[in-house]
Amino acid sequence: MLPLGGSHAVAEGQAVLLVAHADVTTQRLTRDTTRAIFAMRQRTWPDGQAARVFVLPNDNPVHERFVKERLAVYPHQLQLAWDRMVFSGTGQAPDRVRHQAEMLERIATTPGAMGYLEREYLDDRIQVISMD
Structure with missing residues (x-):
């Protein structure tokens, strides 16, 4: 198996990658921007295209790994941010x-979509977005 770059080995398996619809022009995002988009505070890609965010259930191990390793927050913190916005109407x-x-x-068929997947789920209909 090929090494996954600077990513450290994960006991449960492989790295979880940030992915997007093929029409997204942004090639890389900072952790802060990625976190803002997933927290639904930023609703567009850096180029202004509307971002459509897809996530797995909070108790899914892939969701937990992505949120902790890539966004550096806990799933319950993200859920709290979403709940606050929904309940306040903002x-x-x-x-x-x-x-x-x-x-x-959903990512392959939704313009501006972003989400995350393990490498084995990737195909040529979507692209991997690098994270700084």
Whole structure:
């Protein structure tokens, strides 16, 4: 197996990658920008295109790994931010999907979409976004 760059080995398996719809022009994001988009505080890609965020259930191990390792927050902190926006009427929660296969389909068919997947789920309909 090929090493996954600067990513440290994960006991449960491989790294979880940030992915986007093929039409997204942004190639890399900072952790802060990625966190702002997933927290639904920033609703667009850096180029101004509307961002559509997809996430797995909070108790999904892939969701937990992505949020902790890539966003450096805990799943319950993200959920709290979403709940606050929904209940105050200032925003909405991201679209939730049941599993990685559904995540792949939704990102591949939704312009401006972003989410996360393990490497084995990638195909040529989506792209990996690098994170600084």
